[in-house]
Amino acid sequence: MDAARAIVTLDAARAYGLVRGGAEVDLERCLWILERGEELGYVPSSVAVHTAMIEYLGMEYRGPTP
Structure with a gap:
């Protein structure tokens, strides 16, 4: 479900x-x-979705945006 989201x-x-x-x-x-x-x-887990997008785009996770 996380992957689908x-x-x-x-x-x-x-x-x-x-x-x-x-x-x-x-x-x-x-x-x-x-x-x-x-x-x-x-x-769906918002953390899993966020992580998948970061990995797909080849970016580095820098924590939540203020």
């Missing part, structure tokens, strides 16, 4: 022109995973 976030960033290139996203599948997880009571 990270990929949806990445796809949104790509749609706004903030990220270019990368693998093709199966947005429909990711949204299904998120909906199913929600039905089961799961919530």
